[in-house]
Amino acid sequence: MRIRNLCGLLGVILPWLALFSAGIAPHPSSEWWWSISATYYQSPALVGVLVPACIVLISYIGYDSLDNWVTSLSGVFGLGIVLFPCKVSWLEEGEKVGFFQLPPEISNVIHGACAALFFIMIAVNSIFLFTKSGDKVTGRKLIRNRIYRICGYSMLGLEVLFVVIKMLGAPGYTVMLLEIILLHLFGFCWLVKGEAFTFLNDREGEENTIKVR
Numbered sequence: 001m002r003i004r005n006l007c008g009l010l011g012v013i014l015p016w017l018a019l020f021s022a023g024i025a026p027h028p029s030s031e032w033w034w035s036i037s038a039t040y041y042q043s044p045a046l047v048g049v050l051v052p053a054c055i056v057l058i059s060y061i062g063y064d065s066l067d068n069w070v071t072s073l074s075g076v077f078g079l080g081i082v083l084f085p086c087k088v089s090w091l092e093e094g095e096k097v098g099f100f101q102l103p104p105e106i107s108n109v110i111h112g113a114c115a116a117l118f119f120i121m122i123a124v125n126s127i128f129l130f131t132k133s134g135d136k137v138t139g140r141k142l143i144r145n146r147i148y149r150i151c152g153y154s155m156l157g158l159e160v161l162f163v164v165i166k167m168l169g170a171p172g173y174t175v176m177l178l179e180i181i182l183l184h185l186f187g188f189c190w191l192v193k194g195e196a197f198t199f200l201n202d203r204e205g206e207e208n209t210i211k212v213r
């Protein structure tokens with residue numbers, strides 16, 4: 001439970017810590033806040049929060065091998081977000097970026113793919129794995145399952161919306177807004193799974209069970 005709550009908490013605080021720490025740093029461009037990923041170049045917060053969260057995901061021990069594979073892949077793709085930073089407007093021509101010192105154009109493609117796969121894996125986990133139940137479930141478990149599905153399908157929907165706004169050339173800051181919502185959905189479903197909200201947790205000896213067909 002502590003691991004789940006830690007993972008959820010890191011997801012919730014990541015956007016705000018990244019934006020705050022980048023906000024107090026010198027701004028190389030007026031576009032510095034258009035993406036949480038762009039704060040990589042101004043503050044260590046993105047790396048300092050996302051990397052521990054990914055390590056937690058990779059080391060997380062689920063109920064079966066499928067759980068372990070999904071969470072581990074989530075962590076690997078999350079690390080890819082950091083290892084392959086996005087392209088920003090203020091980079092000088094010919095500058096190499098990231099751990100592997102790649103051209104920004106190549107790093108940006110890998111970054112986008114890793115980010116998309118990261119949230120897809122998180123959504124799959126929330127929709128299909130967090131909702132697993134036995135033959136009987138409590139009323140609170142049904143509520144939690146609805147929350148997991150809402151969070152998961154919302155993440156998938158936002159992924160599609162992200163592609164649409166890119167194609168339509170929407171203002172750059174819309175990317176940042178979508179990233180904040182995605183990270184909050186990720187963090188919230190993990191906090192629920194970690195039983196951080198006591199009013200959603202099953203009570204010992206609870207008899208309000210529903211048989212699953």
